[in-house]
Amino acid sequence: MCPTLYCVGGEFTVLETLSDALNAAKKNRKVLSKTIIWESGVSKSQFYRIIQGKESPSPETRKRIADALGLDEEQFDLLHSRSSLVSTQADSASPAKGRGRLRYVAIAVFLLSLTALTAMSFQRQTIEPPVVNVALKDDKTLFIKDVTIPDGTAIPVNTEYVKTWRVKNVGNVPWKNRFLMRITPASKLLCSSPSMVPIPETMPGETVDISVTFVTPHLPGSCRTDWKTADDRGNLYFPEMHGLYSIVVVTE
Numbered sequence: 001m002c003p004t005l006y007c008v009g010g011e012f013t014v015l016e017t018l019s020d021a022l023n024a025a026k027k028n029r030k031v032l033s034k035t036i037i038w039e040s041g042v043s044k045s046q047f048y049r050i051i052q053g054k055e056s057p058s059p060e061t062r063k064r065i066a067d068a069l070g071l072d073e074e075q076f077d078l079l080h081s082r083s084s085l086v087s088t089q090a091d092s093a094s095p096a097k098g099r100g101r102l103r104y105v106a107i108a109v110f111l112l113s114l115t116a117l118t119a120m121s122f123q124r125q126t127i128e129p130p131v132v133n134v135a136l137k138d139d140k141t142l143f144i145k146d147v148t149i150p151d152g153t154a155i156p157v158n159t160e161y162v163k164t165w166r167v168k169n170v171g172n173v174p175w176k177n178r179f180l181m182r183i184t185p186a187s188k189l190l191c192s193s194p195s196m197v198p199i200p201e202t203m204p205g206e207t208v209d210i211s212v213t214f215v216t217p218h219l220p221g222s223c224r225t226d227w228k229t230a231d232d233r234g235n236l237y238f239p240e241m242h243g244l245y246s247i248v249v250v251t252e
Contacts, residue, residue, distance in 0.1 A: 017083040018051045018076070021069045028070070031185060039068040039189035041221040053084030064189060064219060133239040134231055140171030141229065141238060147209055151247040155216050163246045164211040175202040178237065180210050180244065181230040191216055191223040191248065199229065216250045223248050 015021050025036060037047045041064050042057075049055040050065065057065060066076040147164035155161055169175055178199040184190065191214040202208040216223065228243035230236050 015079060017086055018053070018069070018079045019083065021071060021079055022051055025069045035185045035187060036065075036068045038184070039187050040065045041189075050080070051083065053080055053082070053087050056080075060220070064221065067219075068187075068189060133236040135237060135239060136173050138171050139173040139237060140169075141241070142168045142170045143244065144168055144207060148211075149246065149248065151245075152249060154249045154251050156251055157216055157218055157220060159216045160213060161216070161248075162211050162213050164209050165244050166207055166209050167244075168207045169202045169204050172204050174204065175199060175208075177232065179230050179232060180212065180227050181234060181236075183226040183228055183243065184224070187217075189217050189219060189221070191225060191246075191250075193225065196230070196232075210244075212246075214246070214248075216248070220250045220252050223250050 015024065022033065022036065025031075026033060029035075034044075037044050040047050040050075040061060042050070042061055046055065047065070050057045050061070062073060062076060066073050069076070071079070144166040147166050149155075149161060149163045179196040180199055181196045182193060186192065186195070193212050193214045197210065197212050199210055200208050212227070214225075224245060224247045226243055226245045228236050228241070229238055
């Protein structure tokens, strides 16, 4: 099996399997695996079965994964067949060889874990933890309803729409200079939106409508985005709460 040179993210990279393409896409796009899995529109387990060549995707899923990896469909098919061959060869390896490999892996994992724990212990002693939230005593929020675009609404591709949530300040702290911040990473295969929108000043006992303008992606599928209340630096006011979310079905 000969490696092939591909242009991924504007850089030429040698790829032998879809796993190589996944690693290259994460590096070039500076995203985590979960972002690419979201873009694929399938579950994590199914995504990795496809990447490992153990499952053939539907034409739509094939297109979405290829786009997320920066491949055309012909490149995807070639790497998928190579991934399948690698998986077959691995499955046919002798049990004794597999057990020996597992022993080496177990030792390596133990040593790496020991090193990581030592480093974490040292960091806790020398580095102050960063501020990750601005939670305040007696500050509370309550979701009331979806004012527009109920979850599961069908919206065509490349369409602008406005989602509005209604929430209530049920605490004793006035809401001033607050924002609704998008938690879901931006992606061309998910609904696009601003990263933050201002929340109108809301006094205790008052309700407020918060609106976000979205545009659906160019491919059909399911589009979910999650949102939380934050200050202008992205520190969360309710870090332990689930937050608001929007789910629409993108249609042709």
